[in-house]
Amino acid sequence: MFVACRKEVVFKTSNSQVALVVDAILTNDSLFMIKLSQTQAINDNSLNKFVSNATIEVFDVDSNIISVLSYLKDGQYVSNLVKAVPNEAYIFKISHQNNVFWANQAMPDTLKTKILDTSRLLFQGVSQFFQIKYDLQDKSQLKNYYGLKIKAVFESINNQDTTLLTEWLPIETNEFVLVQDANFKFSKTNLLFSDQYFNGQNTILNFGCANLFNNPNKKIKYLVVYSSSLSVAAYQFFASMNEHQFYQNDPFSLPPPLQGNVAGAYGGVVAQYMKADTVRFK
């Protein structure tokens, strides 16, 4: 109804003090990897400001040093052999420019999932909707948090060339336990939910994706369903990230800051147990 006109508007923004950004998602059976960078002024169009001169030490709960991470490149620090173990807790000490930053994180328990069935049906006006029937086992009576994502791998055919494309797909569902989470409205490609409606039990979830089969130049090869058991810090961190991204395009709202767990720095060190289930297409 209204024709919107767009134009650049120049503001003289102030430059705040530069701060450290800690970026780490610890995943089961993976080496510890932490990325360090710095904040930039909004009108700074230079490349990422990575930090290469920090020291990162990893301790166990008894304050025994487990590993000192080595600098790789582009702000990445990685452990040599030590991997994150489910149900273990770790303490991280980051030293940079006479400042010390601390972070604690406990790895979540393991997760059991299984794809029970798949089908193609008509859903919310979309034909050829690909639905997955999914079994998820909630481990204990404690409150648990989960993440759900679907990645598709397509074969893209362009004249004689065939390339593989990967794409994170928005998840469509009417599933109560997914829809009722307050985070559902913020992101469809990174669903977050808790076990409040199925605590300690198995639950069958029906969800899926649209538009997998309607492009003749894009042939779906396989889907990977990633489900994660998240630490409390990870759930809060990813939820705040989803909310922040959601409100970034809302002109009348202020995107909230991320709920990190590194005092004095931005970002966070969060942990997840991730499981992948694959669906292949002929």
Add this chain to the structure above:
Amino acid sequence: MRLLFFCLILFLSQPFAIWAQEEVLDQKISVHLKQANLEEVFQKIESKLNVKFSYAQKTINTTKLNYKFKNEPLRVVLNAILKPSNLTYTLMYGNIIVITNLNTSTPKFNISGYVYDQETGEKLIGALVYNNRTFQSCFTNQDGYFTMQMPKDSIYLNIEFVGFEMGVLNTYLDKNLKVDIGLIGNLQYSPKRVTGAYGTGIESRSDGFVLNSKTIRRIPLLFGESDVLKSLLLLPGVISGNDGTTSLNIRGGGSEHNLILLDDVPVYNASHLYGFFSIFNADVVKSVKLIKGGMEARYSGRLSSVVDVRTIDGNKNKFKAQLSIGLLSSKISLDGPIGKSKKTTFFVAARRTYFDIIGEIFNLSNTLPVKTSYFFYDINGKVSHRFNASHQLSIAFYNGNDNSYVNNTISIKNPNREIKEKDKQNIFWGNQIMSIRYHHVWHPKLTAWLNLSRTAYNFGNENSYQYSENTDSFKFENTLANSLKSSLNDWILSYNLEYKLNKFWAIKAGVGAIQHNFSRRIKFIDDNNVVPKYTDNTLERSQEFNSYFDVKYDFKNLFLINAGFQLTTYSINKNVVSLPQPRLSLMLPIVKRLQLNSNYQRTTQFLHLLTGYNLGIPLDLWLPSTQKAQPEFSDAFSVDLNYAFRKFDFRVGVFKKFLYNVIDYKDQSNYLGTTSNWDEKIEVGKGWAKGLELMFEKKVGKTNGWMSYTLSKSERQFSGINNGNVFPFKFDRRHQFAVLVNHQVNQKFDFFVTWTYASGSRITLPETFYNITDPRYNRQQIYIYGERNKYQMPDNHRLDFGVNYKRYFKTYSTILSVGVYNAYNRFNPFYVLPSYNSKGERIFEGISLFPILPSVNYKITF
């Protein structure tokens, strides 16, 4: 006994010179009086000088006079000849000498009655009734009624109302008198109209402004639609919200701090179309009064201002119909008498947009199963019955709704299988108002009115999904539905009295009660019970009881003081709080035509508006005060000088306001979408504002108009927002300027031009950013925002103009209005977001909704 007086039409542009009072009375005269009575003396003076005497026969006696005056000033002669008879004189209308009694022990009588529009019979609210001799004055009240007490003597009343030619009533008051005074409009569209003066149709008062309906209808704005609330944005002290919206921010208050009344009934969401149009149909609005400072004690419930909208009663003399066709909506209104007695009148008016009809036409040609659309409508009406001069009853209603929907229907049928699917999403919101008003004159000095009304604001969001599948061996059906409906429903009862004790004292008093019902209903249904059914019905009630009085003392035109007090008791869930609201106003004529007004008011607001968008959209939530979010209150002071000289009016004023317990979202919170635990997501703080307001007006003439300028500053402070530091209010626009010029070319053509300028509103912007990995291992950019409202949007200015072409026929008349909004296509951004330019560099991008927009409107009146 009631007398009907016809008005004398007084031409304001007189062909003869107007002499200063001093010059007339300083004229020298030589006269020899020998056994002459007063009447003979007056005739002699009239024959020698260019003066006229006006008096009642009953006033002068037959005493014989013997005097000899040689070259004496007229004032000396008059003092000498009148004193023996205990008479005095007043010079009026330039050279008319009015003779009246001097005796202060003269008995007093009341003159009271109604002032109305001669053509339609509509009562005129706020008409000035002014005694030229004693300078005693009063305004007609909301029922068009006035009463004045005067000594037994000749009286010379002027009756003035914007948009009408002045009426004059001269009579001898020797008993209580009831009168009906009809005024002739000077902006009437009639081929037989008498030439009169044109005017702006706006009246400056000590507490604000009054605009009459003709003024509002002559200023079509966005899309050629006249709008009551947006017309007020041209006045000083009224700061605009987002570009094109009806948001009024008055003297530092937010849009939620304005008490918007429709015939004395509060309206909770006074806008359609996400804030771009008000709910008031300008064709049936009689007047709009804006009170910015010096609120009478009977007004309560909001901090900043009162916007008092009055609708017409209906033409008493003849049936009238109007049809108006515009680019976005059409309107129809009917009004007239019921029966031949002319005691009962009615009006009904309806308006509807046609976005959905246009959308339907588009949808029919579209193969997609998805249909989306939006429309709004409103309908309001009133029936008024006058039993007699002392008893009047009116019943009024309003019903308006906005509806935005998406419908998606799929049907697939083949020999073995049939699938049907229906998906509906619907958002709707609206107001419903019903009121009964009984006006009763107990006594010429005592008038009262009783109001019983209901006002409701509803918002709903409904989604439903139906799926059915039939095969030869299988049948499946499922319905999923959820709905959220919230409403605020008020029942209001009040009784108000106005008592005019004498020419010095007047008292107003009243009592009232309001029951607020906040209801929220959530329903979730799944036919197959895969998901549990879920319902939530929440009903919360709060009550307000108020009593008030206002005492006005008018000391011989040397000063006028108005002191008022309202006590409001608010209760919710067994918690009770009583808050006093004192009011004080002083009007002081300094010299002739120069008046000083000063006001103080304490106001209280028991309802909070949670708004994340400030657009008047349905996502704004009205919520009751709680332990955490206590009632808001405000103290406001203002002083202004008003100078009226001939056709011009100049006004300068200053104000200072303090606001307490105002609310805002915490830094990490955004629009909730639910009322659950809302008071945990807000902060309570304070605000203040100060400013200077100027207005210069040419009130009458073929070319008329005004300029207004406001210089103001408005700030807020919350302990949990912006680290507890003071920050600018979102609509802290330092400068705001408006100029409006009307010109009547001839009886057929008139045009208007407006130019408005406002400093940019305040905005919070990101100052730094960082990159972080999300769970999909993509790099996401995260913004870190600076201080709240630290930055200022670009200044907003635009030029609008329009032309009206009128044609008159035997039984009907037409008006074709053509206009342009934003004539030089100024880019006024509605909002700003971080974005990227074509080189991939980070920039801020502004989005403007209203480029240059032509408009056309055609109206037929029968």
